[in-house]
Amino acid sequence: MDRIFTAHPRLGKVHRLREDLRRLWEQSNEKEGQKWLENWLHQAINSGIEELADYARKLAKKKDEIAAGCAYGVNTSIVEGLNNTTKALKRVAFGFHDTEYFFLKIRALSLGG
Numbered sequence: 001m002d003r004i005f006t007a008h009p010r011l012g013k014v015h016r017l018r019e020d021l022r023r024l025w026e027q028s029n030e031k032e033g034q035k036w037l038e039n040w041l042h043q044a045i046n047s048g049i050e051e052l053a054d055y056a057r058k059l060a061k062k063k064d065e066i067a068a069g070c071a072y073g074v075n076t077s078i079v080e081g082l083n084n085t086t087k088a089l090k091r092v093a094f095g096f097h098d099t100e101y102f103f104l105k106i107r108a109l110s111l112g113g
Helices: 002-007 009-026 030-045 050-060 063-072 076-092 099-110
Strands: none
Touching (some): 002 009, 009 030, 009 063, 030 050
């Protein structure tokens, strides 16, 4: 990868910033997450790569919500997984007449059971 990044420095910069963004979820609280994310956004916007800067500006609009995820240890992958599981159950459960049972099944799936 080092040879590729040497030949294509923009690719190396994007890769490094992508890997750095993953470290956001290692922050222990919302305040640290906010500070860390602001630093990352500054680096991305000033990277000289317009596509990355555009992405960072879009993230900046939701930075408070994103940083709040650090306080709860929840990122979008967990939420998306639960949404997809619920949608799949909804398709299977189309004929359920008991909505309470349906919601109990969703709860059981969300708890890993």
